[in-house]
Amino acid sequence: MNRRAAALLLALGALLVALPHVAGSYALSVATLILYFAYTGQAWNVMMGFAGQLSLGHSIYVGVGAYAAGALFFHYGIGPWAGLWLAIALSVLIGLVIGFLAFRFGISGVYFALLTIAFAEFTRIGFDHLDWLGGPGGMFLKVAQRDQIDLANFRGPPIMYYYAMLALSAAALALCAWLLRSRAGYYWRAIREDEEAAQALGINTFRWKMLAVTISSAMTAISGVFFAFYYNNLFPEQIFNIGRSIEIILGPVIGGVGTLFGPILGAAVLTLLSDGITEALAAFGWEIPGIKQVLYGLVLLAAIMFMPHGIWPALARRIGVDR
Amino acid sequence: MSALLQVEGLDLYYGDAQALVQVSLEVPEGEIVAIVGANGAGKSTLIRAIAGIERPRAGRIRFAGRDLAGLDSHEVCNLGIAQVAEGRQVFPSLTVEENLELGAMLPRARAGARRAMQDAYALFPTLAERRRQLAGTMSGGEQQMLAIGRSLMAQPELIMFDEPSLGLAPLVAKEVLHAIHVLNARGLTILLVEQNVAVSLRISQHAYVLENGRIVMSGSGEQLLRDDRVRQAYLGL
Structure with a gap:
């Protein structure tokens, strides 16, 4: 990292730390959402951006993580710090099953992506029939006091959730920066570029792809736990929905797949764009059904046409920092 | 002394299609051994089987006295077999x-x-x-x-080359083949699959002709260069 990049990163960090003291409650909720997508996009990016394995079913890890920690709290009053481990364990287990099936039997590319969708869909249908978890009617976590911070149960005012998400995003960024420079990062790049060649060089592609799945699913499970305790209600129809998986990948795709700052920038741009369109439409008084989605889609289309590698690589070149 | 690489009675299938039929060959230490044959004869498959990428149904592959059966490709590489795959x-x-x-x-x-x-x-x-x-x-x-x-x-210790000069300009191809020759002179053992039959027979000590997954002929490079069948089928003479 060059000097300018370090300075910019420091400035961004300071800005984010100070934000709750200047922003109103609405802005804070938007910022929390941005960080949530930045973190989850970073997690997805480990699999696709680093190791080249396209997952279109990351909602499965969010959902399983959310339901695991949520159910422990709902039924037994066990807080998320313990639930976190169950969430991670279950998500990693599912990731390893998908990975084993795919990588052992040579399922790759589009077919791998289809497999990840299939798993997420099956899980959605399965959870619809799990009455213990509320079934299609959903599971609702008790919302106690909103004004006091109860860290043990992760209950508190919006500012607590904001800082939690900020800490997670910063940790994810640091982890990914380290991973990219590690031996694993090298192997992943080789596998992403040309898996056959990587294999011919003696790289154990199966093992390294499984590692990428493990890290990615574990990270995503944590966003699931956050989701459960932030929104307090879980519906299989929503949380496992393929739309959720697409939401997760849009940030890194728009921001720059495989880059460190792409997922963060992408999450910010998309969330602000979505909110901006809503507000602009309200200001103009346009009430045509679906126009928001059309505008959103058009902007995405333009972004991909003019910056096929993402916004970050284009921007990084402009402001003179490394990618 | 036994050869560095020994392949015995290799059978390999892609689904129901048999790609290699009872293929046996030896690569003695320090030599260049060439495999020639038409497209689809099974040359790349043979290299991939030795590298541990494809799994043969029957037969044995031994390298430096060690049986490679059941080893994954990264384990095979770690024993000292490298490959330069087709298509750079x-x-x-x-x-x-x-x-x-x-x-x-x-x-x-x-x-x-x-x-x-x-x-x-x-x-x-x-x-x-x-x-x-x-x-x-x-x-x-x-x-x-x-x-x-x-x-x-x-x-x-052994490098397997799969079509190293494919798609290269003649002068560049010559340079690449010259490099292979230099590596061999330094003591590396080489298994060479090459579409340029004339050149590969000239620089190899021993060569095998592969047709439809079977070894149909073998001999020193010079012998095969003089063989009428080889001259007709592969050299167009």
Whole structure:
């Protein structure tokens, strides 16, 4: 990292730390959402951006993580710090099953992506029939006091959730920066570029792809736990929905797949764009059904046409920092 | 003394289609052994079977006295068998140097990686000049040199080349084949699959002709060059 990049990163960090003291409650909720997508996009990016394995079913890890920690709290009053481990364990287990099936039997590319969708869909249908978890009617976590911070149960005012998400995003960024420079990062790049060649060089592609799945699913499970305790209600129809998986990948795709700052920038741009369109439409008084989605889609289309590698690589070149 | 690489009675299927039928061959230490044959004869399949990428249904592969049955490709590489696969499989968005470094990630290669890189640069000086260039932006010939250099990074005892001159301009192809010759002179054992039959027979000590998955003929390169069947089928004479 060059000097300018370090300075910019420091400035961004300071800005984010100070934000709750200047922003109103609405802005804070938007910022929390941005960080949530930045973190989850970073997690997805480990699999696709680093190791080249396209997952279109990351909602499965969010959902399983959310339901695991949520159910422990709902039924037994066990807080998320313990639930976190169950969430991670279950998500990693599912990731390893998908990975084993795919990588052992040579399922790759589009077919791998289809497999990840299939798993997420099956899980959605399965959870619809799990009455213990509320079934299609959903599971609702008790919302106690909103004004006091109860860290043990992760209950508190919006500012607590904001800082939690900020800490997670910063940790994810640091982890990914380290991973990219590690031996694993090298192997992943080789596998992403040309898996056959990587294999011919003696790289154990199966093992390294499984590692990428493990890290990615574990990270995503944590966003699931956050989701459960932030929104307090879980519906299989929503949380496992393929739309959720697409939401997760849009940030890194728009921001720059495989880059460190792409997922963060992408999450910010998309969330602000979505909110901006809503507000602009309200200001103009346009009430045509679906126009928001059309505008959103058009902007995405333009972004991909003019910056096929993402916004970050284009921007990084402009402001003179490394990618 | 027994050969460095011995293949005995190899049968390999893709689904129901048999790609290799009772293939046996020997690669003695320090020699260049060539495999010639038409497209689809099974030459690449044979290399992939030895490398541990394809699983044979029957037969044995022994390297330096060790049975390779059941070993994964990364384990085979770590025993000292490198391959330069068909089509110059370099990593396009990595630099020349990063490509080379990736060739030395195996446990057997890490210690000597520095010296191996100097050797690779000495063999192909153009790689040294372009060490910071992205591999994907180089010419076909340079990419092939990089692929060969990268295979050397593992400090192998045997290198298998799959069509190293395919798609290269004649002069560049000549340079690549010359490099193979130089490597052999330095003591590396080489298994060469090459569409340029005349050249590969000339530089190899021993050669096998593969047709429809079977070895139909074998002999010294010179013998095969004089053989009427070979001359008709592969040299167009």
